[in-house]
Amino acid sequence: MRPNRLFLFLLSLTILYSAQAQQPKKPNAAEIQLMLQKLNVLGSVLYVAAHPDDENTRVIAYMANEKKFNTAYLSATRGDGGQNLVGSEIRELLGLIRTQELLAARRTDGGRQYFSRANDFGYSKSAEETFEIWKKEQVLADFVRVYRKHKPDLIITRFPGTGLGGHGHHTASAILAKEAFEIAADKKKYPESASQYGVWQPKRILFNTHPFFYQRAGIDMDTAALMTLDLGAYNQLLGKSYPEIASLSRSMHKSQGFGSTGSRGTQIEYFDHTAGEKAADMFSGIDTSWNRVKGGDKVGYHVDNAILHFDPTQPSIIVPDLIAAYNALEKVRDQYWKNLKQQEIKDLIKACTGLYMEVKADQFAYTPGDSVVLSVEAINRSNVEMRLATIKLGDYQSFTIRQQLYNNRPFNMDMNDKLNANMSYSDPYWLKEEGTLGMYKVADQNLISTPENAPALSWVAAVEINGTFLEYELPVIYKENTPVDGETYRPIEITPPVFLNISEKVYVFGNGGSKKIDVQVLAGKSDLKGDLSLQIPSGWKVEPASHAFDLSDKGAESTYTFELFPPATAHSGEIGAMAKIDGKTYNNSLVRIEYDHIPIQALFPVSKAKVVKVELEKRGTNVGYIVGSGDEIPASLEQVGYKVTALTNGDITADKMKKYDAVILGIRAYNTNDRLKFYQEELMDYVKNGGTMIVQYNTAHALVTQDLGPYPLKLSRDRVTVEEAEVRILKPDHQVLNFPNKITSADFEGWVQERGLYFPNEWDEQYEAILSSNDPEEDPRDGGLLVTKYGEGYYIYSGYSWFRELPAGVPGAYRIFTNMISIGKE
Structure with a gap:
């Protein structure tokens, strides 16, 4: 019977659904065989660190595909405080990009993804500072929630809790990981997640160590005392080594510039015991067979039969074994393994039968109360007898279909619908309410730890096979055909009108x-x-x-x-x-x-x-800008009357640049623009002939040239992370502080996130250090603003974070930056 009216709704999912905008996964025979092997393994591991790109993708790829554990990464933050090499987005927008990059990485290496509510507020030099800004108890509650939800046998941290990991967020993630390990089994601690998921005690927690951490402490790593894994194995089914898979996963972190090349052969990773049961083998005492759950032996019997009977040319012949295993799981009381393995079986049956089901919407964006045109497609591409029994929308709408799905004969149905007028908008759940500098605000406890929203519109299809009903929870999708890319998918959005x-x-x-x-x-x-x-x-x-x-x-x-x-x-x-x-x-x-x-x-x-x-004077109007990794400085300068021209390679000649009052290099230009090494002489000639050149921050790693200025200077990792840190004026009479605007300490008020980063720590005596600042209890950092006269012009190198301050509308930043452009124009 064909329904004539359906009511869609916003389905509040608590499961992870990380590929809602991707084409549906259609596993091949080798991937099906790997899925089948995973079905026979009951082990779980959780990797823990602070940011997107902190995770060791070699370990995750190995655990998920060689050991076949249910493997996940818990990132304390979404990486909002980092830099962006693919565009100009910073802060929350960058965090959204990096969230999706992590999900793309997990789709590549086979892991799952979790987050806490902690906000990456920028570089921190200690765990103590981090915990002052994060609400430690809330973040710890989130870690405990993930432990109880994922139920890992092993916890592996990327960083030590000693501070040798550098970044304060790194150290904090390790401290929280250990504290959560110690209390996750206590039902009196954080009872909300205990009542929802039950308590859990992992077997042990390990530190995934590296010689780097020991070098920081000035000692050699004693490998004899450490556990080891060779992660260089080759997976015949996937056709790649684990380091090759890991490189593809890590290369998803494009906004951070972490493109990676795969390697082959032996690759040893080291692990140090942190807490829990000690053993020479990290997997000691972990039962990964079906014997670990009561009644699991009956399930394991049918799974073994499926493995025995599997034929890659006819994968559907194991469906009866899988159905028997699914039904045997109904009697298993362990809800964690029951739910996880039933979902794996359903995915396997779908893959083995080539079952394809989708509901396609006519548009990608709707407002609450809109009418929607939907198209249903279902096709069984095997000889397995099955019926599409029902389509279920929510807990209260179920429509009987009873359509036999014959081999390779599609079932299609169109329907019209009207959306609920009270639907929520589909913007990211952690950005719906304003949080604090250190924490996102999330009202719904069920959403905490999930990487992204559930699909905006969802449906449930019930498929009957030999009297067993399997429910598949699927997103309503939008797709179109484009001349270049062909079939393309995008998320459905529920939007304001x-x-x-x-x-x-x-x-x-x-x-x-x-x-x-x-x-x-x-x-x-x-x-x-x-x-x-x-x-x-x-x-x-x-x-x-x-x-x-x-x-x-x-x-x-x-x-x-x-x-x-x-x-x-x-x-x-x-x-x-x-x-x-x-x-x-x-x-x-x-x-x-x-x-x-x-x-x-x-x-x-x-x-x-x-x-x-702002009280602002300026000299000059025309500015040339050489883009680096992307920032919003040009638009900011245009706000105060500058005409900014983007300079491409052909424009970078001393003769063509002489019309500009200043030439400015965008952030990380010497890290990202390979051609600059060939144009450095032209830039220096421009300065020598009377021009002003302003270079913003670069990192010492992967510079295209070491000759950044007319005289030697050396970049460091020195930075001032406290945005309120005192800025001392070293050269009060220097024209960059006096013309055309008189710079005072008031101009350093209201800064955001940081003072600056990657300051030079060595420079030629021809440079004048204008300002000095430092974080609490650290030595002065004098290299944030260096100025030198060269020929008839001026060269300025500045590590202060103008790329954050100008777009944030910090008045003093505009006054100082205008002075830099105006230098020499009295």
């Missing part, structure tokens, strides 16, 4: 007058009418008070302009766009992140921008 995008994130008002504020209104649905207004801080003025808009088609857009007048004196605040539609108020903007290596990500943050009135 209107988006209000203010054209800039920050508006900086110097000594000029008003500014035009453009607001793009984008229709998330058709027949959209309303009024647009701009909310402003006290003391500011805006004209007009509002605009009426009328957009007939979904996806249509129109831009409306306001004129904003600043107060007479220096002042900072926020403006916000707001739309009133049918008596309701909306204030969401739209941000989409699109890169080829991750699914498209959509966010709907509050539509707002920072406005800053």
Whole structure:
């Protein structure tokens, strides 16, 4: 019977679903055989560290595919505080990219992924500082939750708890991992997760050590006292060694520039005992057979038969054995292994029969209450007799289908639907509410530890095979065919009905007058009418008070302009766009992140921008900019009246650059632009002939040339992480601090995340060190701003984090940066 009406809903999943925007997995015979082998292994391991890219992908690939353990990585943070080599996104947007890169890595190496609610607030030099900013008890609760949820036999940490891991987040992750190990079995500790998942005691916790950590302590690593694993084995079914798989996984961390080349042959990893049962073999005492669960012997009998009967040319012949194993599992009381292994069996049956099922939506974006056109496809590509019994939507809607699925004969059905008017928007769950510097706010306990949202729309198909019903929980998908890529998938989005995008994130008002504020209104649905207004801080003025808009088609857009007048004196605040539609108020903007290596990500943050009135003078107008790894400095400079031109390789000649008042190199330009080593002489000639060259921070690793300036300087890992750290003026009379703006200590107030990073620690006497700063209890770092006269011009190297401060609208950062551009123009 064909249903004539269905009600879709937002399905609140608590399971991991990390590939919702990817094409459905269609395992080949070798992969099916590996899945079958994993079905016969009851072991679990959890790798623990602090950030995306901290994990040892060799260990994860080996554990998941050689040992066939249920393997996962717990990253304390999403990596928001790092740098971005693929674009200009920083902070929460970068964290979203790195979340998806981790999920892509796990799809590659076979692991699962978890997170805590800790926010990567930037580089930290100690665990003590980290715990001051993170809410330690909350993060510890999240670690305990993951232990109880994943039930690992082994915990493996990437870093030691001694501080030799460098970054304070690294040390904190190891400390939390050990504390969670000690209390996860105590039902009185964090009772919320204990009641949900039960308590759990891992067998042991190990530190995945390396000579690097011992070198930091000034000692040699005693390998005789350590456990070892050779991770260099070759997997015949996958056709790769584990280091080769690991390199593909690690190469998913593209925003961090961690592309990796695979290796072959023996590769030894070392492990040091931290806590739990001591043993010479890390797997000692861990029963990975079906004997570890009561009633498992009967399940194991049928799984052994499936392995015995498996024929890669006819994988469907083992379906009766798998059905028998599935039914035997019904009598197993251990819910963890029962749920995990039943899901594995269902996946195996789907793979063995070539069963393909999907519900495709007609669009990728909807608003609550929208009508939806859906297309159902189901096909069985085997001789196994099966029926599509029901389609289930939620706990209250079940529709009887009773359609026999014959070998290679597709079943298709179309349906119309209306979405629930109270659906939640599908932006990332951890960004829905404003958190703190150190923690994300997550109201729903069921979401804590999950890597991403559940699919926005989901359905459950019940398939009957020989009287056994198997339920498959699947996302509603959107796909289209493109001329270049063919079949492409993207996540379905539930969105607000209107988006209000203010054209800039920050508006900086110097000594000029008003500014035009453009607001793009984008229709998330058709027949959209309303009024647009701009909310402003006290003391500011805006004209007009509002605009009426009328957009007939979904996806249509129109831009409306306001004129904003600043107060007479220096002042900072926020403006916000707001739309009133049918008596309701909306204030969401739209941000989409699109890169080829991750699914498209959509966010709907509050539509707002920072406005800053600053006392600012400048000299010069034309700036040339050589892009590095990507930043927003050009847009920031345009805010205060500079004309910024992006310079490509053909533009980098002394003659062509002489028209610019300054040439600025973007962050990590000498790490990312291979051609700069060939243009360095031209850049130096530009300076010698009277130009001003400003170089922002680079890392000492992988420089394309060591000759960064006209005189020698050496980069270090020195950094000042405390954004409130005192900045001392070493050269108070230097023109870079006096013209055209007088720089004082007030100009270093209100900085975000850090002072600076990778300062030079050695330089030629021709350079003048202008500023000094340091983190608490550390030596002064004087290399953050170096200036030298060279020929008729000036060369400046600065490790201060302008790429964070200018886009954040820090007034003093604008005043100092303008002085750098203006140097020599008195």
